[in-house]
Amino acid sequence: xxxxxxxxxxxxxxxxxxxxxxxxxxxxxxxxxxxxxxxxxxxxxxxxxxxxxxxxxxxxxxxxxxxxxxxxxxxxxxxxxxxxxxxxxxxxxxxxxxxxxxxxxxxxxxxxxxxxxxxxxxxxxxxxxxxxxxxxxxxxxxxxxxxxxxxxxxxxxxxxxxxxxxxxxxxxxxxxxxxxxxxxxxxxxxxxxxxxxxxxxxxxxxxxxxxxxxxxxxxxxxxxxxxxxxxxxxxxxxxxxxxxxxxxxxxxxxxxxxxxxxxxxxxxxxxxxxxxxxxxxxxxxxxxxxxxxxxxxxxxxxxxxxxxxxxxxxxxxxxxxxxxxxxxxxxxxxxxxxxxxxxxxxxxxxxxxxxxxxxxxxxxxxxxxxxxxxxxxxxxxxxxxxxxxxxxxxxxxxxxxxxxxxxxxxxxxxxxxxxxxxxxxxxxxxxxxxxxxxxxxxxxxxxxxxxxxxxxxxxxxxxxxxxxxxxxxxxxxxxxxxxxxxxxxxxxxxxxxxxxxxxxxxxxxxxxxxxxxxxxxxxxxxxxxxxxxxxxxxxxxxxxxxxxxxxxxxxxxxxxxxxxxxxxxxxxxxxxxxxxxxxxxxxxxxxxxxxxxxxxxxxxxxxxxxxxxxxxxxxxxxxxxxxxxxxxxxxxxxxxxxxxxxxxxxxxxxxxxxxxxxxxxxxxxxxxxxxxxxxxxxxxxxxxxxxxxxxxxxxxxxxxxxxxxxxxxxxxxxxxxxxxxxxxxxxxxxxxxxxxxxxxxxxxxx
Numbered sequence: 054x055x056x057x058x059x060x061x062x063x064x065x066x067x068x069x070x071x072x073x074x075x076x077x078x079x080x081x082x083x084x085x086x087x088x089x090x091x092x093x094x095x096x097x098x099x100x101x102x103x104x105x106x107x108x109x110x111x112x113x114x115x116x117x118x119x120x121x122x123x124x125x126x127x128x129x130x131x132x133x134x135x136x137x138x139x140x141x142x143x144x145x146x147x148x149x150x151x152x153x154x155x156x157x158x159x160x161x162x163x164x165x166x167x168x169x170x171x172x173x174x175x176x177x178x179x180x181x182x183x184x185x186x187x188x189x190x191x192x193x194x195x196x197x198x199x200x201x202x203x204x205x206x207x208x209x210x211x212x213x214x215x216x217x218x219x220x221x222x223x224x225x226x227x228x229x230x231x232x233x234x235x236x237x238x239x240x241x242x243x244x245x246x247x248x249x250x251x252x253x254x255x256x257x258x259x260x261x262x263x264x265x266x267x268x269x270x271x272x273x274x275x276x277x278x279x280x281x282x283x284x285x286x287x288x289x290x291x292x293x294x295x296x297x298x299x300x301x302x303x304x305x306x307x308x309x310x311x312x313x314x315x316x317x318x319x320x321x322x323x324x325x326x327x328x329x330x331x332x333x334x335x336x337x338x339x340x341x342x343x344x345x346x347x348x349x350x351x352x353x354x355x356x357x358x359x360x361x362x363x364x365x366x367x368x369x370x371x372x373x374x375x376x377x378x379x380x381x382x383x384x385x386x387x388x389x390x391x392x393x394x395x396x397x398x399x400x401x402x403x404x405x406x407x408x409x410x411x412x413x414x415x416x417x418x419x420x421x422x423x424x425x426x427x428x429x430x431x432x433x434x435x436x437x438x439x440x441x442x443x444x445x446x447x448x449x450x451x452x453x454x455x456x457x458x459x460x461x462x463x464x465x466x467x468x469x470x471x472x473x474x475x476x477x478x479x480x481x482x483x484x485x486x487x488x489x490x491x492x493x494x495x496x497x498x499x500x501x502x503x504x505x506x507x508x509x510x511x512x513x514x515x516x517x518x519x520x521x522x523x524x525x526x527x528x529x530x531x532x533x534x535x536x537x538x539x540x541x542x543x544x545x546x547x548x549x550x551x552x553x554x555x556x557x558x559x560x561x562x563x564x565x566x567x568x569x570x571x572x573x574x575x576x577x578x579x580x581x582x583x584x585x586x587x588x589x590x591x592x593x594x595x596x597x598x599x600x601x602x603x604x605x606x607x608x609x610x611x612x613x614x615x616x617x618x619x620x621x622x623x624x625x626x627x628x629x630x631x632x633x634x635x636x637x638x639x640x641x642x643x644x645x646x647x648x649x650x651x652x653x654x655x656x657x658x659x660x661x662x663x664x665x666x667x668x669x670x671x672x673x674x675x676x677x678x679x680x681x682x683x684x685x686x687x688x689x690x691x692x693x694x695x696x697x698x699x700x701x702x703x704x705x706x707x708x709x710x711x712x713x714x715x716x717x718x719x720x721x722x723x724x725x726x727x728x729x730x731x732x733x734x735x736x737x738x739x740x741x742x743x744x745x746x747x748x749x750x751x752x753x754x755x756x757x758x759x760x761x762x763x764x765x766x767x768x769x770x771x772x773x774x775x776x777x778x779x780x781x782x783x784x785x786x787x788x789x790x791x792x793x794x795x796x797x798x799x800x801x802x803x
Contacts, residue, residue, distance in 0.1 A: 251277035251284070258285035266309040272298060292318070293328035303329060303357055320358035326365035327374065329357055334375065334400050338551045341784040343407055343521055344378065344399030366398065376404045380790045397787060403551050404787070406525045410554070411791035413528035414447060418564060419799065420533040421446025430469055435462025438567045442467075442510065442536055445565050449516075449558055450540040452569025453582065454730065454756060459569055460512045460540045467510045473498060474510040479518045480728040481683065481700035488513065489681055490701070492526055505532040515728045516541035520550025520680065521788070544585040545753045546724055549680030553784045561792035573756075581756045587748060589776040597625065598760065604767045607643035607739045614644075614737055615652050617763050618719065622733045626761050630657055631672065634731040635720035636754045637739070638746070644739035644767075650717035657719065664690035665711045674718035674725055675699060675706065682725035684718055723754045734758035735765060743768040746775035 251259075251274065260273035262285050277284045279297040287294050292310035295301050310318040310325070318325075333353055337345050347366060354362035369375045379394040386392040427443035438459045441448045450460060460476060461484065467474035475497055478485040490496030491506070498507045511531055513519070516539040519527070531537050541555050548554065559566065573582055576594040583590040592599060602617065604610045618633045635653070640646045654660075660668030667673065671687040675697055685697040685704070694707040695715060706714055720737070736754045738746070746768065755762055766772065 255284060259288065261285070262288045262313075263309075266292060266312040268295070268305075268309050275299070289313070291324045291328070293322075293325045296328050296332040303332065321360045323365070323368070326354065326359045326362070327369055329354060329359060330365060330369050331374065331400075334398070337785075338400065338403060341547060341551055341553065343403040343551045343784075343786045343788075344397040345785055347377070347396040347398050350398055370398070375399065376401055378404070378787060380787065397785070399787070403521060406521045407552070407786065407788050407791060410521060410525040410528055411788060411795055413525065413531070414537075414558070414564070414792065415795040415799065416533065417446045417528065417531060417535070417537050419446075421536070422534050427466065427470065430466035433462060434571055435459035435466070438463050438538070439466050441565050441567050442538055446534070446536055447564045448536070448538045448567060449555075449564060450538055450567045450569065451543055451559070452540075452571060453542055453544075453573045453578070453585070455571045455573045455578065456542075456569030457514060457540075459567075459571065460514060460538065463510075463538065464512055472509040473507065474512070475506070475508050476512045476514065478514040478728060479681070480515070485514065487701070488519075488523065488527065489678070492523070492530070500530070501532065503532070504530070506530050506535075508532075508535060510536045510538070512538040512540060514540050516555040517543060517545055518548050518680070518727060519552075519554045520548040521552030521554055521786070522550060523680075524552070524554040542756075544749060545727055545756070546749050547781070547784070549724060551784075551786075552788065553786055554788065557786055557788035558792065560789045561796070563792045563796040575760075577755070577758050577760075577762050580762070581752060584748065584752045584755060584776050587777050589773045598762065600761075600763045602763060602765045604739075604765055606767070607648075607741065610644045610737055610739050610765050610767055611648055611652050613765050614649055614720075614735055615656050617735050617765070618653060619656050622735070622761060622763065626733060628733045628761065632731055633733040633735060634726065634757065635735045635737060636723055636726050636757060637720055637737040638742040638750070639722065642739065642741055644737055644741075646716070646720045646722060649720035649737065653719035654717060664695055665708075665715075667695060667711075667715065667717075672718045673697065674716050674721055675704065676714050676716070682721065684729065685715075723750050723757075726757045727753055730757050730759050732759050733761040733763070735763045737765045738768045738772060739765075740767045740769075743771035746771055747779035747781050748776050749781055751776055751779075 255277045256273045259277045259280075260270035263273055263276065264270050266288075275298050276288065276295065279299075280287050280294055292313045293306050295306045295309050296303065306328070307318070307325075310322075330350065333350060334345065351362040351366060354365055359365055366375075370377045375398050378397040378399070380397055382393040382395055424444040427439055431437075431439040431443070435458065438448070438450055439462065441450075442463055450456070452459065464474050464476045464484075475491070476485045477488050477491050477497070479488055481487055486496035494500065501507045508531075511527075513527070518541075519539075528537070539555060539558060543556060543559065547556070558564065572578060576592045576596075576598040579592045580590065580599055583592075594600075602613050604613055614635055618630050618635060622628055622633050623630055635649055637644060637646055637649060642648070654671065658668060658670045658672070660671075662668055667687050667690070669687050669689055673685050673687055675683045675685045677683070683699050683701070685699040688696040688698050688703070690696065692708075694705045695711050697704050697706060697715070734754075734757045751772070755764075
């Protein structure tokens with residue numbers, strides 16, 4: 054971490070609110086100017102952050118640069134090759150693996166075969182997640198390891214702790230862990246019973262195999278849990294199964310296999326190709342893809358030295374290890390013409406989730422009982438949305454922060470009409486329930502006899518944050534004949550988990566869309582609205598609503614940030630320090646969340662960190678499951694764990710889960726901030742983040758401010774380039790095609 058000037062005693066002349074103009078271009082501290090060169094080509098974003106935002110959904114990999122888990126290319130096939138599209142090249146690098154998930158949902162009667170299979174997959178993942186969460190934390194053994202064993206253990210621990218940096222991989226979609234969404238309301242009974250946890254004998258047997266291959270025996274518990282029954286035999290017969298352990302990379306699995314099998318462990322081994330294929334699809338899911346094009350997978354396999362990637366892919370499809378889909382391209386072909394298609398390959402769980410989601414959305418549109426007369430309630434800003442919901446079973450609604458008043462108006466109108474209406478959001482907010490709480494049954498109206506929500510209208514805010522599994526569970530829980538409104542801002546960062554649900558639904562154009570005309574107010578709103586269309590405009594900010602603070606290096610960025618939060622913003626605007634939120638592109642680096650939180654804690658709540666680094670009064674982020682980041686404050690700690698005060702009430706995080714689920718929260722990443730706004734926001738743009746910025750990251754981060762936005766600016770020309778050209782690469786998904794096919798089929802019915 055770079056050494057920063059002591060933030061506790063800044064010189065008065067350094068205060069950007071009182072000193073010389075702070076604008077980096079022409080000395081206007083209250084405006085943002087787009088520097089020259091906005092038309093320059095923007096560099097590809099490095100997956101150092103969630104978009105650019107080291108996310109892991111809510112808690113992701115470190116920002117720019119390699120980390121302890123970064124893997125260099127080698128002669129064994131890991132070197133990236135020329136690829137104009139960039140996708141296959143990104144396949145040949147390793148991102149950070151995921152965290153544990155913890156989700157539950159009630160059970161009920163029969164499902165279709167596909168839905169039952171989806172439920173079975175989810176229940177199994179929940180079992181694994183619960184077991185991981187119940188472990189007592191990382192073991193202390195392994196400190197004397199060296200060579201490959203030490204590297205392997207370090208890589209796995211880096212992933213578990215969130216310390217591993219994420220190199221470029223697939224696209225700039227968030228490096229989120231595979232997310233176990235709550236199960237649908239009617240899972241198959243046979244799948245409900247969790248499999249037994251690995252026994253001491255199982256773990257010991259796995260440890261013996263790991264030791265023979267030069268891998269640290271301390272990974273035995275994770276490997277036994279990941280591989281299930283007969284894990285030791287599986288590893289002995291197929292050493293590449295070690296890739297199932299989060300954090301293990303192909304070169305490490307290759308070394309393990311060579312130690313076990315000797316000369317027989319070559320790049321052409323069928324077992325290696327099959328394990329790599331599954332690993333590549335797993336890593337793609339971490340980047341938001343629900344499927345990949347077959348040529349991309351073949352090229353990636355070739356980059357890892359698989360000599361016959363097409364044969365490897367064909368064998369996996371034949372064995373049912375992966376699913377293949379033929380998605381039509383363009384308009385339907387004529388009778389004598391061949392329909393062009395793209396061949397997609399995906400894992401069964403996400404394929405079934407997307408199909409279940411498409412069926413559920415079509416069901417809601419098809420079972421709608423007919424238009425209702427809500428004209429008496431259709432008044433004011435939300436009138437258009439009220440009329441659309443009155444006449445359709447499924448409606449989408451788009452707009453910025455100010456447009457959130459329209460779904461609230463719809464909620465009030467529906468309740469006035471006597472309907473059972475619920476407004477759900479991802480983050481706790483007044484008048485809403487959380488999506489997670491609604492699915493878990495701890496919030497909202499509960500479920501009816503069929504296991505579906507007991508309501509007539511469900512309005513979901515922040516719809517871009519829905520991943521495909523959560524969305525499938527949510528839609529499956531909405532009863533026939535009820536109305537569903539999906540509302541959100543298409544410009545913000547996407548979901549932490551696989552899929553691009555809201556964007557796919559909008560792209561399908563199968564359901565009514567209401568576009569809000571309510572502009573975001575004030576200079577901050579004007580600035581953010583321009584960013585949304587790719588323009589970093591100058592805005593008039595007579596009350597210093599927008600301030601630019603130029604910095605030369607990361608040390609100065611940390612110093613300025615602490616000064617802004619602790620002194621300048623509270624003094625100039627009367628906003629207390631606890632209402633000022635810092636947002637930065639990543640967790641690691643000299644100006645990442647870790648460095649900033651350490652400096653802010655030292656200034657705002659110094660203490661010895663008696664409980665896992667935390668003290669009463671510390672501002673923290675609680676991540677109960679991947680993709681959910683809840684602001685909280687430490688109240689106390691005892692034998693039960695860390696006691697937190699959250700917007701939803703008091704929670705206790707057990708001691709063994711504190712390290713994985715709680716981080717200091719004065720500074721967060723943009724993905725952790727989505728869905729929440731603060732009176733004042735300080736966005737930190739250190740120089741090492743220049744290559745990672747994208748338009749949606751900037752739009753999201755700047756848009757978290759209500760009254761005041763300070764930008765600690767160290768990226769120079771990279772900011773206007775990111776806004777003008779830094780579009781995130783699309784995720785590969787199937788939902789749009791599925792919805793279009795279902796719509797076309799319904800239209801053809803008499």
